[in-house]
Amino acid sequence: MSKTLHKRSDFIKRSMLSALVFLKDATLSEEYANRKGFLQSLDPRIKTISLLAFLVTMISLKSAVLIGTLYGFCLILAFSSSIPIRHFLGRTLFFIPFFSLCIVLPTLFSTVTPGDPVCSFNVLGINGTLTRPGIDGALLFVVRIATSVSLVVLLSLTTRHSELLKVLRIFGIPYIFVLTVSMCYRYLYIFATMVENIFTAVKSRVGVVSHHRHGQNVVAWNIANTWNRTTQMSEEVYMAMLSRGYTGEPRLLSQFYATPKDWVWLLSSLIICAGLFYSGHIL
Amino acid sequence: MSNIIFELKDVHYSYMGKFPALCGIDMTIRSGEKIAVIGANGTGKSTLLQLLDGLIFPDQGNMTAFGERLLEHSHDDEKAAHRFRKRVGLVFQNADIQLFCPSVREDIAFGPLQLGVAEKEVKRRILEIAQVLDIQHLLDRVPHQLSIGEKRRVAIASVLAIDPDVYLFDEPTAGLDPLTVRHIIDFIVTANQRGKTIITATHDLHIIGEIADTVYVFGRNKRIVSGGSSESVLNDNPLLELNNLIHIHRHQHDGQEHVHKHLPLEEH
Numbered sequence: 171m172s173k174t175l176h177k178r179s180d181f182i183k184r185s186m187l188s189a190l191v192f193l194k195d196a197t198l199s200e201e202y203a204n205r206k207g208f209l210q211s212l213d214p215r216i217k218t219i220s221l222l223a224f225l226v227t228m229i230s231l232k233s234a235v236l237i238g239t240l241y242g243f244c245l246i247l248a249f250s251s252s253i254p255i256r257h258f259l260g261r262t263l264f265f266i267p268f269f270s271l272c273i274v275l276p277t278l279f280s281t282v283t284p285g286d287p288v289c290s291f292n293v294l295g296i297n298g299t300l301t302r303p304g305i306d307g308a309l310l311f312v313v314r315i316a317t318s319v320s321l322v323v324l325l326s327l328t329t330r331h332s333e334l335l336k337v338l339r340i341f342g343i344p345y346i347f348v349l350t351v352s353m354c355y356r357y358l359y360i361f362a363t364m365v366e367n368i369f370t371a372v373k374s375r376v377g378v379v380s381h382h383r384h385g386q387n388v389v390a391w392n393i394a395n396t397w398n399r400t401t402q403m404s405e406e407v408y409m410a411m412l413s414r415g416y417t418g419e420p421r422l423l424s425q426f427y428a429t430p431k432d433w434v435w436l437l438s439s440l441i442i443c444a445g446l447f448y449s450g451h452i453l
Numbered sequence: 454m455s456n457i458i459f460e461l462k463d464v465h466y467s468y469m470g471k472f473p474a475l476c477g478i479d480m481t482i483r484s485g486e487k488i489a490v491i492g493a494n495g496t497g498k499s500t501l502l503q504l505l506d507g508l509i510f511p512d513q514g515n516m517t518a519f520g521e522r523l524l525e526h527s528h529d530d531e532k533a534a535h536r537f538r539k540r541v542g543l544v545f546q547n548a549d550i551q552l553f554c555p556s557v558r559e560d561i562a563f564g565p566l567q568l569g570v571a572e573k574e575v576k577r578r579i580l581e582i583a584q585v586l587d588i589q590h591l592l593d594r595v596p597h598q599l600s601i602g603e604k605r606r607v608a609i610a611s612v613l614a615i616d617p618d619v620y621l622f623d624e625p626t627a628g629l630d631p632l633t634v635r636h637i638i639d640f641i642v643t644a645n646q647r648g649k650t651i652i653t654a655t656h657d658l659h660i661i662g663e664i665a666d667t668v669y670v671f672g673r674n675k676r677i678v679s680g681g682s683s684e685s686v687l688n689d690n691p692l693l694e695l696n697n698l699i700h701i702h703r704h705q706h707d708g709q710e711h712v713h714k715h716l717p718l719e720e721h
Contacts, residue, residue, distance in 0.1 A: 200595075330555075330556075331555070332555030332556050332559070332595070335555070352554065352555045353553050353554075353555075355555060356552075356553060356554065356555050356595070356596065356597065357553075359597040360549055360597060403550065406545075406547070406550045407550050407553050409503070409508045409550075410545055410550050410551045410553060411553065411563075412508060413506050413508060413538070413542070413543045413545075414538065414542075414563055414564035414567060414568075414611065414612070414615065415534070415535055415538040415539075415564055415567035415568040415615070416563075416567050417531050417534055417535075417567070420567070421566040421567055422559065422562075422566070423558065423559050423562040423566060423572065423575065423576075424572065425558070
């Protein structure tokens with residue numbers, strides 16, 4: 171068997187398995203949400219409202235310094251919520267802002283954003299001039315993106331996914347929608363595991379190396395098989411729901427309790443937001 | 454008799470109208486009884502439990518529950534459906550099907566909440582049941598992170614929270630370690646002592662003596678081939694052998710070959 175064939179068959183397998191691992195890690199890991207920390211101790215509804223307030227305030231700000239200050243505050247929140255700073259920086263400061271910078275790169279130059287020149291250069295006969303408004307605009311954009319991502323990451327890392335879904339209720343999302351999404355989330359893991367097992371079973375029967383066309387067949391079988399099992403399981407789950415009294419109008423347990431600590435935090439957050447808004451107005 | 458809970462007369466059921474699952478079942482179940490339905494795979498045990506739970510309905514024959522005929526439209530009325538669901542609870546064989554909520558606590562709460570139990574009372578029941586089944590530490594976990602034994606206990610808790618009069622168990626001990634099997638047997642026995650009716654589908658003959666007074670044997674023809682006290686059925690080796698419930702075991706003792714009948718997983 172040639173190396174090329176091996177690589178091509180491996181490509182399908184590796185792509186599928188990597189996708190499954192990513193799915194499990196990204197959506198099902200609740201490592202930080204289960205830790206003891208400041209944000210974890212807050213009522214998820216209050217936490218969502220306060221972080222949303224920060225997000226809205228941040229969008230209204232036009233000063234990179236103030237937004238940077240808010241980012242610093244996010245770092246303090248991450249630290250007090252037992253999130254390793256290196257992990258937090260990795261998720262908020264490197265990749266997404268880097269890609270944002272790539273997007274705004276043309277706006278740095280005088281051809282897109284005219285203004286006071288900061289420096290000029292000549293590369294392969296092409297002249298370029300960086301302008302002050304261009305740099306300021308790009309900086310504001312990147313800092314804004316990094317801070318927005320930080321606020322969302324803080325919320326998603328410190329809240330269990332099931333609680334996050336239930337928070338949707340405060341925005342008037344119907345119970346049935348919350349229940350359906352919760353169930354989708356619950357069964358993602360089962361189907362991801364099932365697909366993984368099918369791959370292991372195929373590997374145990376046909377060996378590691380197979381022709382890439384066979385690999386494509388395996389993927390097609392997988393899709394068909396998963397579809398069949400999904401349909402079957404959805405019918406059985408519906409039966410299990412009926413068996414426990416479901417008649418089409420779901421009722422869910424409300425588990426959230428706001429304590430004085432939550433209200434103090436919400437008030438403090440609103441005061442900080444007002445302070446930032448005022449500072450942004452006078453700067 | 455007034456204490457009859459379920460009465461089935463010549464009940465037939467087939468999947469999609471062409472794959473027969475039950476072919477002429479006659480059965481009477483009275484309040485407080487402890488019944489086991491045994492048979493090889495594919496003999497219709499799980500289908501029977503789904504019929505008794507009002508999830509599917511007979512193609513032919515009559516079936517009554519609590520003195521009323523059980524028909525497909527019987528549960529169209531929400532109040533009638535709730536009345537029935539409060540009295541009958543099914544523990545499914547596959548706990549992953551039964552545990553569809555994002556957390557154990559919500560799964561236990563689901564049944565009583567749908568049946569109109571007040572939230573305060575539901576929360577009290579959750580704590581009480583968690584203590585009884587020793588699952589307090591699992592309440593805030595997500596079901597997919599649990600072991601099979603833990604899932605099975607949570608599945609039982611989700612039905613126990615409804616506090617039905619009739620418990621239907623579908624293979625409650627399949628694939629479990631001996632200690633968890635012991636806990637489940639103890640639970641079934643205790644529930645029966647509290648007056649609950651227990652109907653268990655299983656092919657684990659080791660637990661029959663404890664969990665059932667009456668045993669029905671389902672054959673490959675999807676009919677009841679025998680029924681009687683658990684003692685009489687368990688001692689009827691030809692019947693059990695004919696229905697794939699025991700096997701002939703061949704092994705050696707001190708170099709000499711030895712052949713005898715054997716219950717699945719039996720030690721010797």
